[in-house]
Amino acid sequence: MLSFLLQLVQLLLVLLLAPLLTGFVRTLKARLVGRRGPSPAQPYRDLWRLLRKEAVVAENASWVFRSAPSLVFALSWLAAALVPTFALDLPLLRAADLIALVAILGSARFLQALAGMDVGTSFGGIGSSREMMIASLAEPAILLVIFTISLFIHSTMLPHIAGFVLAGEVGIRVSLGLALIALIMVAIAETGRIPVDNPATHLELTMVHEAMVLEYSGRHLALIEAGQMVRLLFFVSLIAAIFAPWGIAEASTAEGVGLVGIGLALYLGKVFAGGLLLALFETGIAKMRVFRVSEFLAGALLLSLLATIFLYVSQSL
Amino acid sequence: MLRGLEFDIAHLFSSSVLILSFGLLYQRRLFGVLQIYALQALAVACAAAWQAYAQAYPQLYVTAAIALVFKAIVIPVAFHHIVLRLHIHREIETVVGVNMTLLFGVALVALSILLVLPMTTTSGNLTRENLALALSVLLLGLLMMISRRNAVSQVIGFLSLENGLILAAIGVKGMPFVVEMSVAFSVLVAFIVFGMFFFRIRERFDTLDVHYLEAFRGERH
Numbered sequence: 001m002l003s004f005l006l007q008l009v010q011l012l013l014v015l016l017l018a019p020l021l022t023g024f025v026r027t028l029k030a031r032l033v034g035r036r037g038p039s040p041a042q043p044y045r046d047l048w049r050l051l052r053k054e055a056v057v058a059e060n061a062s063w064v065f066r067s068a069p070s071l072v073f074a075l076s077w078l079a080a081a082l083v084p085t086f087a088l089d090l091p092l093l094r095a096a097d098l099i100a101l102v103a104i105l106g107s108a109r110f111l112q113a114l115a116g117m118d119v120g121t122s123f124g125g126i127g128s129s130r131e132m133m134i135a136s137l138a139e140p141a142i143l144l145v146i147f148t149i150s151l152f153i154h155s156t157m158l159p160h161i162a163g164f165v166l167a168g169e170v171g172i173r174v175s176l177g178l179a180l181i182a183l184i185m186v187a188i189a190e191t192g193r194i195p196v197d198n199p200a201t202h203l204e205l206t207m208v209h210e211a212m213v214l215e216y217s218g219r220h221l222a223l224i225e226a227g228q229m230v231r232l233l234f235f236v237s238l239i240a241a242i243f244a245p246w247g248i249a250e251a252s253t254a255e256g257v258g259l260v261g262i263g264l265a266l267y268l269g270k271v272f273a274g275g276l277l278l279a280l281f282e283t284g285i286a287k288m289r290v291f292r293v294s295e296f297l298a299g300a301l302l303l304s305l306l307a308t309i310f311l312y313v314s315q316s317l
Numbered sequence: 318m319l320r321g322l323e324f325d326i327a328h329l330f331s332s333s334v335l336i337l338s339f340g341l342l343y344q345r346r347l348f349g350v351l352q353i354y355a356l357q358a359l360a361v362a363c364a365a366a367w368q369a370y371a372q373a374y375p376q377l378y379v380t381a382a383i384a385l386v387f388k389a390i391v392i393p394v395a396f397h398h399i400v401l402r403l404h405i406h407r408e409i410e411t412v413v414g415v416n417m418t419l420l421f422g423v424a425l426v427a428l429s430i431l432l433v434l435p436m437t438t439t440s441g442n443l444t445r446e447n448l449a450l451a452l453s454v455l456l457l458g459l460l461m462m463i464s465r466r467n468a469v470s471q472v473i474g475f476l477s478l479e480n481g482l483i484l485a486a487i488g489v490k491g492m493p494f495v496v497e498m499s500v501a502f503s504v505l506v507a508f509i510v511f512g513m514f515f516f517r518i519r520e521r522f523d524t525l526d527v528h529y530l531e532a533f534r535g536e537r538h
Contacts, residue, residue, distance in 0.1 A: 173325070174332040298416045299343060305423050306339070310332060313430055313446060 006260065007081075007090040014080040014237070017268075018229035019043035021236065021275050026200075028279035043229065047222050055218030058119045068115030069216065069223035075108035076227040080234040084241045086263035087249045088159045096158040098146045101238070102139065105190070108227070109135050116212035123204070127211030130290060134189050134196065134208065137297035142186045144304035148179045149242065151311055158238075162245035175314070178307035180243050185300035187235035189293065192228070194282040196293050199228075206287065236274040237267075244270060323371045327443055330364035331450045334484055335426070338457040341477055342418050347400050347469060351393045354473050358388035361480050365487045371443075377487055383501045384483060392476065392508055399512060400469060403519055418464045425456040447488025454481030468518060468525040472511045479504050 023040035030037025057066060082096040082104075109131065116128035150156045152175065153164045170176065189196045197208040204211070213224050241248070247266030249259040288296060337357040344350050362384040369377030413421075429452035437445045458478025462471045479500065486497055515525060522529045 174329055177329075178336070295343070295415050298419055302339065302419050302423060303336075306336070306426065309423075309426060309430065310328075313434070313449060314328065 003087075003090055006087050007092055010085055010087075010090060011077075011081045013085065014230060014233055015077060015226075017271065018080070018226065018233040019047060021233050021271055022229045024272060024275045025232075025279045025282075028276065029283055032279060032283040043225075047226055050217075050222035050225070051219050053218040055216075055220045057220075058121075058215060061119050061215075064111075065115050065118040065215070066220075068111045068118075069220040069227075072108045072112050072115075073223040073227040073230070075104050075111075076230045076234065079104045079108075080230045080237065082158075083234060083237040084158055084162050084245070084248060085237050086247075086267045087260055088162060089251055093159050098149070098156045098158060098161075099143075101158075102142055102146070105231070105234075106135070106139065108231075112212060112224075116215075119215045121215060123211045123214045127208055127214070130208045131212055134293055134297070137294055137301070138186050138189045141182055141297055141300040141304055142190075144301060144308065145179045145183045145186070148175055148304055148307040148311060151308065152176065158241055162241050162248055163250065165242070165245050166248065166250065175307040175311040176243070178303045178310065180239070182300045182303040182307065183239060183242075185296065185303070187239065189297055189300075191232045191235055193232075193278065195285050195288050195296060198287050206290065208290070233271065236271055236278075240267070240270040240274065324443060327364065327367055327371060328446065330360055330367055331447050331484055331488075333360045334364065334480060335450050335453055335457075338454050338461075338477055338481075339419065339422055341461055341473065342422055342457065342464070343415060345415070347405065347467070348397070350470050350473050351396050351400070354477060355389050355393040357477055357480055358384055358392075361483050362389060364484060368487045372490060374490075380483065380487060380497050380501075383497075384480075387501065387505060388476070388480070395508070395512070396469065396473075399515055403515065403525065405467070405469070405525055413464060418460065421460055421464075422457050425460060426453040429453040429456055444488050444490070448485055451481045451485035451488065454478070454484060457481075466526050466528050468511075468515060468527050471527065472508075475507070475511075476504065 020040060020043070023038070023043040026042070027037045027040045079101055082092055082101060084090070084093055084096065113128040113131050113135075116124040116131070118124070146156060149161060152173070153161050155161060155164070164170070188194075192199055192209040197210075198206060199209070201207055202210055209228070213221065216224055247263050247270075249256055249263040251259075334357055337353055337360060340353045341350060341357070344353055362381045365377050365381035365384060369375060369381065430449045433449040433452055434445060437448060440448075455478050458474050458476075458481060461474030461477065465471050465474065482500060483497065486500070518527075518530070519525060522533075
């Protein structure tokens, strides 16, 4: 019973925390370049304003265009709810398989790209085609990272992976370090952060995600923006759950409520530490040309391939 | 436990040397290449110092010091000056694309692992792995030399190849110190010769793109 309650808490937590994380990164980035910036709560206000506005839909938009925002948002929310954040034995976590998570995110991306092309404007098409180019390069890399992790831990289930790392039998592993870097590079591409895509611009030559959702307004746009925020939180939680699971409560019994509380506090700490690192990284780097993205992601693929090779070497000795 | 930790740290240093080799292949800007080369030399120095500690073989500390002073500081700084004086701090063009080069690089790493591991079954774990990684660094240095056109980055490829040699030498127990000293000094001499060649090539062709050398048939007409 308690674990169901905690699952509900996690579902709401990821939803409520995601805009705060995005706002936190935005504020921090503004401060780092010497501007005051909006308050971290600004994304909540934006979402609320968009939710109350009328949704304007193009005349020739089909049901794909109208249903995509809710589906994309639901899939992103589901993915974020499946990642272990502060407790390990929640009922939904039995489905937290890494390959399933990649499939969920892939479906969300597919629907989004379809909706981008649905209205038939050139911007939506260009955004969708670029998004698909990035996806086709990012997905092999993330799958290879998963293969490395599962070769090492013999499981693709997130709770098992977190439990294995928590048991402390890992030590300094070069292959896991490489997998971490590759996963961060893929996460940057998948969430459309700075060297790949700039989330704050509407410059027609460079935008990817913004071009795809240019036709949306009102509550549709609110859902899409919220989905994007949840996706950022998902990747931060995923990296924390695999590579820094310390503090997650392993069993959520009635007497372990204190442990769950500690796990919750540490999870918040990890999320904001991730946001801080992201803001520092984004401030220090320039956006790359769209056609260099393939090299960036080939780098991620290469690192994960090297991780597999290193793992093979150190295990065959 | 300590045995495991010693192995892990040695593994960490030698693999970072290999990863920095890939960084050299990925990087296009000349100053970036120089910085990555300096980092690689630093990683080699760390690996040598760690092996000196792990094998209780104090001569390797001297190797580490040579790598640190000459290759991580003196040579990159000197190259920096050369690049500034020749005004060539622009992008490097590669003969094949970066993606293809990186793929070739991974294939070379797999090749050297498949080659070294079955051949050295009698040696210790650390030596075997170090040899495999060192051979990969060496091959990646060669790959860098053939995939670049700019003379400076070709020389950096040569120097990173030599980093691979040092990495191989420090992993082997009881490598005579004279060998390492002579390798280090030959690299220094090579560096001076290369530096002179840069200025000569530049004077003759107004560029450091060695592509122009191919058609050159001497002073005869």
